[in-house]
Amino acid sequence: MASLELGAVLEHDNFMEEYSRGNEVLSWWRRMHWGRGIALFAAAAYFIIPFYAAMQFSLANNNGKFSLQPLTQIAAAPGFLSALWLSTQLAVATMLIVMVLMVPTVIYVHLRMPRFRRVMEVITILPIVIPPIVLIVGVDGVTPSWLKASQWLLALVYVVLAMPYVYRALDAGLGALDLKTLVEASRSLGSGWTTIILRVLVPNLRSALMSASVLTLALVFGEFTIASLDGWQTVPVWIYLAPTDDPRINTLVAMMALLVTCIVLTAIVSLDRSKNPNSRRS
Amino acid sequence: MLMDTESHAPTASGATQPKGGAPVVLDNLTRQFGATRALDGFSLNIAPGEFVALLGPSGCGKTTALRVLAGFERPDVGRVLVDGKDVVHVPAQKRDMGMVFQSYSLFPNMTARDNVAFGLQLRHQNSGPRRARAVELLGLVGLDEHVSKYPHQLSGGQQQRVALARALAIEPRVLLLDEPLSALDAKVRAELRDQIRALQQRLAITTVFVTHDQEEALSMADRVCVMSRGRAEQIATPAELYSKPSTEFVARFVGISSRVSVTRTGDSVQLFGRDVKIRGEAPMTAGPLDALLRPEDVDVLVAPTGLGVITHKSFLGATTRLQIGIAGATVKADVMSSAAADFELGTRVNLSANAHDVLVTEAQPAT
Numbered sequence: 001m002a003s004l005e006l007g008a009v010l011e012h013d014n015f016m017e018e019y020s021r022g023n024e025v026l027s028w029w030r031r032m033h034w035g036r037g038i039a040l041f042a043a044a045a046y047f048i049i050p051f052y053a054a055m056q057f058s059l060a061n062n063n064g065k066f067s068l069q070p071l072t073q074i075a076a077a078p079g080f081l082s083a084l085w086l087s088t089q090l091a092v093a094t095m096l097i098v099m100v101l102m103v104p105t106v107i108y109v110h111l112r113m114p115r116f117r118r119v120m121e122v123i124t125i126l127p128i129v130i131p132p133i134v135l136i137v138g139v140d141g142v143t144p145s146w147l148k149a150s151q152w153l154l155a156l157v158y159v160v161l162a163m164p165y166v167y168r169a170l171d172a173g174l175g176a177l178d179l180k181t182l183v184e185a186s187r188s189l190g191s192g193w194t195t196i197i198l199r200v201l202v203p204n205l206r207s208a209l210m211s212a213s214v215l216t217l218a219l220v221f222g223e224f225t226i227a228s229l230d231g232w233q234t235v236p237v238w239i240y241l242a243p244t245d246d247p248r249i250n251t252l253v254a255m256m257a258l259l260v261t262c263i264v265l266t267a268i269v270s271l272d273r274s275k276n277p278n279s280r281r282s
Numbered sequence: 283m284l285m286d287t288e289s290h291a292p293t294a295s296g297a298t299q300p301k302g303g304a305p306v307v308l309d310n311l312t313r314q315f316g317a318t319r320a321l322d323g324f325s326l327n328i329a330p331g332e333f334v335a336l337l338g339p340s341g342c343g344k345t346t347a348l349r350v351l352a353g354f355e356r357p358d359v360g361r362v363l364v365d366g367k368d369v370v371h372v373p374a375q376k377r378d379m380g381m382v383f384q385s386y387s388l389f390p391n392m393t394a395r396d397n398v399a400f401g402l403q404l405r406h407q408n409s410g411p412r413r414a415r416a417v418e419l420l421g422l423v424g425l426d427e428h429v430s431k432y433p434h435q436l437s438g439g440q441q442q443r444v445a446l447a448r449a450l451a452i453e454p455r456v457l458l459l460d461e462p463l464s465a466l467d468a469k470v471r472a473e474l475r476d477q478i479r480a481l482q483q484r485l486a487i488t489t490v491f492v493t494h495d496q497e498e499a500l501s502m503a504d505r506v507c508v509m510s511r512g513r514a515e516q517i518a519t520p521a522e523l524y525s526k527p528s529t530e531f532v533a534r535f536v537g538i539s540s541r542v543s544v545t546r547t548g549d550s551v552q553l554f555g556r557d558v559k560i561r562g563e564a565p566m567t568a569g570p571l572d573a574l575l576r577p578e579d580v581d582v583l584v585a586p587t588g589l590g591v592i593t594h595k596s597f598l599g600a601t602t603r604l605q606i607g608i609a610g611a612t613v614k615a616d617v618m619s620s621a622a623a624d625f626e627l628g629t630r631v632n633l634s635a636n637a638h639d640v641l642v643t644e645a646q647p648a649t
Binding site: 177178181182184185186187188189190191192195199200203204206 | 375
């Protein structure tokens with residue numbers, strides 16, 4: 001579908017003409033360059049084949065036929081629900097903390113210290129450059145023991161890990177707004193900073209905030225090293241430890257996580273397109 | 283459209299009743315940005331309900347002056363008095379000043395009506411009267427049919443009219459207009475210019491209008507303050523500014539485009555071979571003098587033995603502007619386009635001043 005759209009954009013006029021003749025698919029293929037087609041096919045195969053194989057492995061029953069029965073076994077698998085609950089709690093906490101920290105910060109940097117944006121970019125890339133193992137060993141070295149015993153320490157570390165994605169999403173979102181004028185217009189009408197951020201900026205940063213949230217969610221549900229070193233059984237740790245006697249369940253959980261993320265992302269993107277009045281501009 | 287909005291606007295409501303503006307005093311404002319002094323002892327008194335234009339080239343400090351008045355900048359030195367009270371330390375959101383910006387400043391996530399109602403909501407007005415008031419104000423700027431549209435569905439001129447309605451909704455003590463017309467095309471600009479002026483007069487709101495367009499300033503304002511290098515060069519009514527520019531800078535800004543060196547005899551000067559009286563006070567100098575001329579001040583006559591030669595010609599519509607090289611100077615003159623065929627490039631012409639007096643200033647050193 002995406003490539004169909006690309007073709008339509010590239011040769012919109014021809015496309016519309018031939019569409020009316022009713023042979024759009026054929027003409028689309030005719031116009032499609034060979035190189036482009038091969039690249040598209042290879043990319044699709046690269047993603048679809050492993051996914052298909054994993055699904056077949058986990059959903060095939062002993063007779064080699066597909067069955068949805070393994071799905072029902074997931075909930076019953078020992079420890080899975082508590083792992084899911086822990087990961088969910090951590091994801092929500094991480095999202096809240098990172099937003100409360102980053103939204104005002106990025107707005108402030110954009111408005112008052114635009115030159116500091118480069119420094120911010122370097123600082124926020126550090127969590128990606130520093131290996132998680134180094135990060136958690138360092139954090140454990142300085143954390144007081146009461147906090148080390150709490151699951152919320154993980155959320156605090158995940159805030160650091162999510163920072164690069166959240167910063168970049170917000171930076172791009174704010175860059176697309178005429179921030180200074182919007183802020184000054186709302187100030188002249190009588191808004192304080194809380195009103196400006198919540199009533200004027202956040203609604204206009206919706207897509208940036210959504211993508212930041214999805215990335216944070218995906219990060220928390222996928223992070224393994226730190227959770228396992230700190231001894232918490234989050235979803236990825238649970239998958240690794242494989243407390244079930246059926247490896248198909250673990251694979252299925254991983255596949256379901258991937259599928260759910262894809263669905264959430266697609267939903268957000270389409271929701272954003274249909275409802276956001278700015279989508280025409282961006 | 284203007285007459286239309288005036289005759290149909292409800293008169294019983296508060297929105298359309300003259301409320302009276304506040305007097306504003308800008309007193310000795312100075313504001314330094316790094317090495318540049320944007321304001322350098324700038325002072326201006328504005329009477330209640332007066333429309334004052336700050337006119338000047340970019341970098342003259344006009345926008346900084348407006349931003350200091352709005353509360354977006356704090357002056358290093360000086361006072362800002364609104365209704366007699368110094369507001370320098372009052373934050374922008376507490377100053378009750380409506381502002382319209384150069385760039386489209388509507389909140390993209392709100393409809394025109396919600397944009398206009400935003401300031402009223404912040405003032406805890408109930409949603410019923412708030413919405414009614416917003417719709418009424420949109421009617422006042424001629425946008426009755428667009429109340430439910432989002433900013434991206436409106437044209438530039440419509441967006442600026444919503445922004446104006448939004449600024450007026452809070453019944454501001456002072457209305458600040460920061461080049462609100464400069465992003466619009468010429469036709470919309472002229473239309474909106476008249477509309478803003480009529481609304482301002484009707485509501486009698488003290489208004490400060492920043493522009494670099496002299497035509498805009500002269501046609502809209504009660505008084506114009508021409509600014510240069512952070513100071514007021516001249517503060518005067520448009521008519522006075524036009525007939526008696528006090529400095530060379532002001533003269534250039536209000537349409538004077540040519541200087542011709544002249545010799546003085548008493549209170550007259552010799553201009554194009556004829557005695558013409560000096561307008562206003564003669565400069566106190568014994569040195570060489572220049573006459574300052576507008577294109578419409580000069581008559582052009584074709585003469586085979588003339589001293590001037592036409593070097594450039596551009597069609598402006600009703601008139602055609604000529605550039606004439608004469609005695610080492612270039613003089614710009616307008617002729618009726620219907621007669622322009624007589625004035626081809628290279629034609630020899632004679633010039634004469636068509637006014638009985640002329641502005642004279644010290645000659646500029648050759649550059």
